[in-house]
Amino acid sequence: MIKKAYVKSKQLYEVTFEVPTTLVGENRDIRVLANFNDWSWDGGLVMKSGKGAYKAATHLPAGHYQFRYLADGWDWRNDDQAEAYTDSGYGTINCCFALDAVNKVAAAPKAPAKPAAKKAEAKPAAPKAAVKKAEATPPAAKKTAAKAAPAKTEAKKADDLKRIEGIGPKIATLLNEAGIYTFAELSKASPTMLADVLQAAGARYRLAKPGTWQEQASLAAAGKEEELKKLQEELKGGVR
Numbered sequence: 001m002i003k004k005a006y007v008k009s010k011q012l013y014e015v016t017f018e019v020p021t022t023l024v025g026e027n028r029d030i031r032v033l034a035n036f037n038d039w040s041w042d043g044g045l046v047m048k049s050g051k052g053a054y055k056a057a058t059h060l061p062a063g064h065y066q067f068r069y070l071a072d073g074w075d076w077r078n079d080d081q082a083e084a085y086t087d088s089g090y091g092t093i094n095c096c097f098a099l100d101a102v103n104k105v106a107a108a109p110k111a112p113a114k115p116a117a118k119k120a121e122a123k124p125a126a127p128k129a130a131v132k133k134a135e136a137t138p139p140a141a142k143k144t145a146a147k148a149a150p151a152k153t154e155a156k157k158a159d160d161l162k163r164i165e166g167i168g169p170k171i172a173t174l175l176n177e178a179g180i181y182t183f184a185e186l187s188k189a190s191p192t193m194l195a196d197v198l199q200a201a202g203a204r205y206r207l208a209k210p211g212t213w214q215e216q217a218s219l220a221a222a223g224k225e226e227e228l229k230k231l232q233e234e235l236k237g238g239v240r
Contacts, residue, residue, distance in 0.1 A: 001081040006102055012059040013099045017067075019047065019054045019079070024071050030054045034067035041073055062101040066094040078236070083170045085238060086207035093236040096207050159183045164216045166238015171208060174201050183221035187214050209239045 003016040017032050024030060031044030036058075047054035047069075066086065069077040078085070082095035158181040161172040178197045180186050194210040212235060219228040234240060 001079060002097055004097075004099060007059065010059060011102075012061055014057055015060050015097075015099070016055060016057040017045065017047065017069075017079075019069055019077070021049070021052055021054065023080075024054070024069070024075075024077055028054075028071045029073070030069055030071050032056055032058075032067055033070050034065055036060055036065055036067075041070065044070065060099060062099045064096070064098045066096050068092075068094055081168050083168055084205050084208040085166060087209065087239065093239055098202070157182075159220070161186060161217075163220060164213050164238070165232045165235050166209060166213060171198075171205065174198070174205065183217040186217035187221055189214065212238055212240065 001018050003018070005014045006012075007014050019030060026049070030047040030049075031041065032047065033039045033041065033044045037043045037045065045056045045058055047056040066088075067079075069079065071077060076092065078093060079095045082097065084096040085093050086096055088094045158176065161167050161175055161180070161183075162169060164183075164186070167175070174197055175181075175186065178193075180189055191210065191214075194213065198205045198208050198210070212231070216228060216231060216238075219225075219231065
């Protein structure tokens with residue numbers, strides 16, 4: 001996973017990469033190779049082993065980035081919580097993240113304080129006799145209003161869409177905002193609709209490849225865990 005924080009004094013983002021030890025094993029040389037270091041092993045960002053994870057941090061300007069983890073110079077690994085994934089062009093899948101540009105807005109000068117306005121004189125209250133009492137609602141009208149009241153709907157139980165390979169926390173949220181909460185709903189979503197959701201979310205999400213999401217979701221919705229597991233073993237970042 002990665003964490004991002006804008007450092008105002010440097011006008012850069014501090015980006016922290018983290019890989020669980022359970023994913024890659026202990027006592028390994030893990031480095032972050034990315035387009036910000038020309039995918040170089042020698043120039044790769046060295047990750048230090050800590051409590052339950054390897055970590056490394058660097059400072060980067062706003063932009064779009066691709067990266068992968070490389071262990072011991074030969075064992076490539078992807079981040080299973082990346083914002084998005086894309087085809088590397090070499091038969092593998094790269095992880096992606098984006099750093100948004102921070103707009104510098106000059107503080108507007110404070111407007112001079114306006115003199116306190118004089119309190120408006122209170123208007124005399126209308127005589128009590130002039131106030132008509134509201135007529136009581138007839139019983140028949142009350143019954144009609146009760147019928148017209150919409151019935152309360154039960155909250156929809158959402159599935160963990162992150163179980164679908166290729167969908168991370170950010171994309172799962174985008175799907176929820178588009179009205180897709182369950183595996184069944186995802187399995188019935190059209191490719192055009194999914195593409196529109198990713199397109200509207202911005203450049204960082206347009207790199208995602210939703211080609212197998214419906215197929216995976218259909219198996220998950222049907223409870224076919226073994227078939228889903230077998231399919232996901234054939235995928236890389238959700239792509240065949």
